[in-house]
Amino acid sequence: MDIDSVYQYLGFQAQTNDSGTSSRDNLWLYGVGTFVVLWTLGWLYRDSLEVENIKEKYVFVTGCDSGFGNLLCKRLDRRGFRVIAGCLTEKGADDLKRATGPYLKTVLLDVTSTASIQKAMEYTKQEVGDNGLWGIVNNAGRSLPMGPSEWMRLEDYTSTLKVNMMGVIEMTLTFLPLIKQAQGRIVNVASVLGRVAANGGGYCISKFAVESFSDCLRRDIHYFGIKVCIIEPGFFKTAVTSLDPIERELHRLWNQLTPEVKASYGDKYLDKYIQIQRLIMNASCDSDLSKVTNCMEHALVSSYPRTRYSAGWDAKFGWIPLSYMPSCVIDIGLKLVMPRPAKSV
Secondary structure, three states: OOHHHHHHHOOOOOOOOHHHHHHHHHHHHHHHHHHHHHHHHHHHHHHHOEOOOHHHOEEEEEOOOOHHHHHHHHHHHHHOOEEEEEEOOHHHHHHHHHOOOOOOEEEEOOOOOHHHHHHHHHHHHHHHHHHOOOEEEEOOOOOOOEOOHHHOOHHHHHHHHHHHHHHHHHHHHHHHHHHHHHOOEEEEEOOHHHOOOOOOEHHHHHHHHHHHHHHHHHHHHHHHOOEEEEEEEOOEOOHHHOHHHHHHHHHHHHHOOOHHHHHHHOOOHHHHHHHHHHHHHHHHOEOOOHHHHHHHHHHHHEOOOOOEEEEOHHHHHHHHHHHOOOHHHHHHHHHHHOOOOOOOO
16 A cells, blocks of 8 residues: 555545645644654653552651751651651751651661661661662762862862762662662762752762762663662752851861962952852742652652652753753853952963
């Protein structure tokens, strides 16, 4: 059967004039439109499917004293998950226990300490038993110090990398046998600054590392039925983006510079840099943390979780599109925004 016979069967004349060509073009448009609509409906349906027996599943979350981790634990507890919350402080653990039900457990956890991670894993192993661990959410992180790269010392980098990079890697590898047992989920919190390096310090470096570690891990262990998901939040109002600590750290970094380096930037550079940080944080930080925890929750409950979740309008329509643009676009943008040193070329 030739193509003209198909058109005749569908009610179109097998013509070669302009009218016939227009009819055929319309048929293709209808076909493409129908495919797009059906594909979208199928994707939405598939995306809405959830795993069963949530009340029998255990989830370990790090960094639960405040922010995303704290809110996520409360949400998962209400959903019926058996949550094990890793908190850095006794106060954070006590406050979280008072705000949740009897099935949520807390454990003190410092992700920079191998002994602390091992102790948390042994506790979790006893709690989950034969069920294994359905999910681990590597949420613990720090952002400071953050500022011009030249202002940093080696220890300023390593203090952040120990938490955001090595902490994520060690937690994942330590808990991986329990996750394999449940064929569960690994949810790693990266950042839009793991796609676009917009400032100096260890934060962007660590988040780029989380992205690459998660990609490699996902490809290595998918044979075991484990899903690895990456959360890429934009800017939100949490302790990480609080202005007071940011400004204190910038003053500390400035004060440790040599007189020669200070002179190259100029006396007014620090004040201008702080003013820009205030403008960015006040203008871009979203107070609705649920936009992030919704993504984390979906990664844990969905039958078909996504590989990457962009959380926040600035992430979806700003940072993520920027990450696909030529580097010169971001370079020019930052040149226009950031202050100019006194002795620049």
